Amino acid sequence: MTSRTRPLAALALLLTMSLLAACGDGLGGESASSTSAADGTAPPPAGGAALDWDGVRYDFGRITGLSSNENQDLMTFDRYQLYGDNGKLQSAPDFTEEPIVVGNSDVPWVNENPKERTYALDPEAEVLNLANRGEIQCGGNDKTERPAWKSSTVDDLFAAGIPDSDQVSLTFSDAGKVTRIRISQGC
Template sequence: MPNVPRPLTAVALLSTVLLLAGCGNDVTDQSASSTTATPTTIVVVTSVVTVPDTRAPTSDRATTTAATSPPASSPPIAPPGASALDWDGVRYDFGRITGLSSNDNQDLMTFDRYQLYGDNGELQSAADFTEEPIVVGNSDVPWVNDNPQERTYVIAPDAEVLTLANRGEFECGGNGQTGRPAWQSNTVDDLFAAGTPQSDQVSLMFGDDGRVTLIRISEGC
């Protein structure tokens, strides 16, 4: 179902994201051996977090039985040599993971793309992002979803999966906390073991071949 935006709220995509008060989405808690805080300021998240590579080697995992979504009616335009199904050449995407599956020795996700409100109040989509769109600590719904089309992406075997490590411990709309958001580093196996995340605030980064190389699962207040 489409989400109803709150027109008075704008989210800074490229350089700032407001942290407001309220209650947000549940995100699957996952364990990892290291965490890293986001940059400088308390009330904004400004860049991709660098996390030490402490991931365990990839282990054997039973293939899931979840079905992938049907292909789009018209093929996406992607660079020659791309190996990524419905990838349309963007570097970043934002929305919700709707399913995880494996096929022909590839790990796949189905993804529902959202549009985000920028600083100027205009809606921005994947093709407009020049930096990773990190939305964290929000109390409103700064996106719209008026297109039911789902995309199927290939997940790189060594993709990094980041989840919010300190929910409730960072400043979020005047909750009295003084910490900053921190992110746990997980593997693709961890993602499949936990199952499809229940979050509407997932950002993706793609490699030059169109495979997903970074999955950040965030949440609001």
């Protein structure tokens, strides 16, 4: 190495070290976080990063983003708490059956936690949309129609985009993938 190239080599080494330091070493316990982009798409998780499924069988809230990476389709989801029959708030860990809300004239949920979760979608997940919204009487009574559901696919969901509904229930497999998405509407 000549005396003219030593300063350049030192500068290159310093620049490389600075870039590596800025990237982090991955050993500091940092976790990848999930946020929604302004266009409503969920960013793909960093390589091997854990998604946000917390072992629940069912969830309720609204879809805030849809995206895909080379391995899977993803959904960002804003979880809500529902008022139970006893008047107490219940969240995803409390649900023993799929929470289906149809024909409500009030808002039977609370959204106190702004955290959005990223879930992986099973490629064969069933997507159900309320098909007879105009036939469901607000507030429900004995004369109202039973909800009818139109079945579609994950590809159909992505083609349609983020649904304009804040009444979405999810069902998860034992592996944590979303296997059913039920999109409902209030009055």
